[in-house]
Amino acid sequence: MTLLTADAKGVYVIAVTPFDPDGRIDMASCDTMVDFYIDAGATGLTVLGMMGEAPKLTVDESRDVVARILARVDGRVPVVVGVSAPGFAQIDALTRMVMDLGAAGVMVAPPGGLRTDDQITIYYHQVAELLGDVPFVLQDFPLATGVQISPKVIARIFNDVPTCVCLKHEDWPGLEKISALRVDGVIDRRISILCGNGGLFLPEEMARGADGAMTGFAYPEMMVAVVREMAQGNMTRAQDIFDAYLPLARFEQQPGLGLAIRKYTLARRGIISHDSLRKPGAALSAATRAEVDRLIARQEQRLKELT
Numbered sequence: 295m296t297l298l299t300a301d302a303k304g305v306y307v308i309a310v311t312p313f314d315p316d317g318r319i320d321m322a323s324c325d326t327m328v329d330f331y332i333d334a335g336a337t338g339l340t341v342l343g344m345m346g347e348a349p350k351l352t353v354d355e356s357r358d359v360v361a362r363i364l365a366r367v368d369g370r371v372p373v374v375v376g377v378s379a380p381g382f383a384q385i386d387a388l389t390r391m392v393m394d395l396g397a398a399g400v401m402v403a404p405p406g407g408l409r410t411d412d413q414i415t416i417y418y419h420q421v422a423e424l425l426g427d428v429p430f431v432l433q434d435f436p437l438a439t440g441v442q443i444s445p446k447v448i449a450r451i452f453n454d455v456p457t458c459v460c461l462k463h464e465d466w467p468g469l470e471k472i473s474a475l476r477v478d479g480v481i482d483r484r485i486s487i488l489c490g491n492g493g494l495f496l497p498e499e500m501a502r503g504a505d506g507a508m509t510g511f512a513y514p515e516m517m518v519a520v521v522r523e524m525a526q527g528n529m530t531r532a533q534d535i536f537d538a539y540l541p542l543a544r545f546e547q548q549p550g551l552g553l554a555i556r557k558y559t560l561a562r563r564g565i566i567s568h569d570s571l572r573k574p575g576a577a578l579s580a581a582t583r584a585e586v587d588r589l590i591a592r593q594e595q596r597l598k599e600l601t
Contacts, residue, residue, distance in 0.1 A: 296372050298399030298429045300459040302486040303525075304337030305517045306374060308510035310557055311346045311359060312566040317573065319355060321362050323566040328366040330565045335518035337506070339367065340401065342376040344438060345510050345553050350572045357391055364396045372398030374431060374508075380405055382424055389425055400425070401462060403433035404441040411447045415454070422455040429457050431508070435464035435490065445474035452481050462508050464490035469502050476503035492547045493517045497536050500524040512546065512559035513539055513593075538596035542589045554578050555586060562590070 309331065312323035331339060341363055342348040342356060351359065360375055367373055377388040377400045389400050402421050408414050418432065432451060436442050448471075452458055465471055472487060474480065488508035489499040496507055497520060506521045516539040523532035546555045554569070554576045561569040571577075578586075 295396050296369070296398055298338075298372055298374060298431070298459055300484050300486050302338065302372075302460055302488065303505040303521075305335065305506050305514060305521055306338035306340050306372075306488055306508040307331045307334075307336045307514045307517075308343045308345050308490075308508065309339050309341045309363065310510065310553070310560065310566070311342075311348075311351070311572075312557075313568065313570040313572050315568055315570050317570070319351075319359060320567055321358075323568070324359065324362045325366045326567075327560070327565055328363055331514060332367070332370055334515045335522075336371060336514060338372045338374065338398070338508075339363065340374045340376065340508055343401065343510075344376070344403075344435070345556070346376065347553070347572055347575075348376055353387070356388065357395070360392050360397065361395050369396075374399050374401055376401045376403075376433075378403040378405075378433065382420070385421070386424055389428055393428055399429040399431065399459070401431040401433050403435060403439050404443070406440045408441050411444065411450075414441065414443055414447055415450055418451045418455060418458065422457050425457065427457060429459045431460040431462050431488075432458055433462040433464065435462070437464070437466055445471050445480070448475060449480045452483070452485050456483075458485075460486040460488060460508075462490055463487050463499070463504065464509075466491055466495075469495065469498055472499060472502040472504055492543055492552070493520070494540075494543055494547060496520050497524060497529070497533050500532075501529070510556060511539075511543055512556045512563070513542070516543070534600055538593055538600060542586070542593055545586065545589055551576050551578070551582070555582070558583060558586060559590070562586075 312320035375392040375397045487504045490509040557569040
């Protein structure tokens, strides 16, 4: 088993959880989805994230989904599993379960009740003590958690906690935070910074010092290409590729509808069998589906012009 390290780079795609129309987990689509993500160039996968509908799964279902995905991955790329929960008992149980199954590490977001710098720092010290030698990702997503973590506090956590190896940077706006963390001496070791928010700021984030993305988008090949071109210094090419996909990426980021749009597009591409969300979940109107179809058609035209 390959563990997550501070050298993580590239694109860790946030995987959706496929469902049949009746709400059952579609395990066959888990297989086709994994194959697609890896064939598209993903360097890793992240499952049971906020866009993976994790709160809608039972503990047994979470285990079954992770086991199925890890079996299909079969060591080709590392898999990170989201284990965020209100209490440490759940985090501990989920972590032990997924690490025993072969996960590379886990991701932990702060609970919403944290307010002060000391509360946040103590929380992640306690997480590290709980997890032992399991490497973990600090998910900094204040728009979802309500917890604001300053660069000073993030640096303090990474300097104090060697098993915290990666920052999932999802603040918005957050480019200055990346720059602050990459100043020499702020963090006394290398850490991985992988960015979220659907890749909407990926070229700028890479230019500020990010190592890649840990997020979802129905066309992960866009993120793979942007990260590759930026790493090679081809900034104009990276921006041109990004711009071709931007209208759909923007449309997919709508609060409340984003996951439904992503699943619709994945199903339209044949990557999963159904675009079903487990209830409660939003359903797309015919008008919204038509808008997605139009954006995809325009995107395909833009990509032809780039080749």
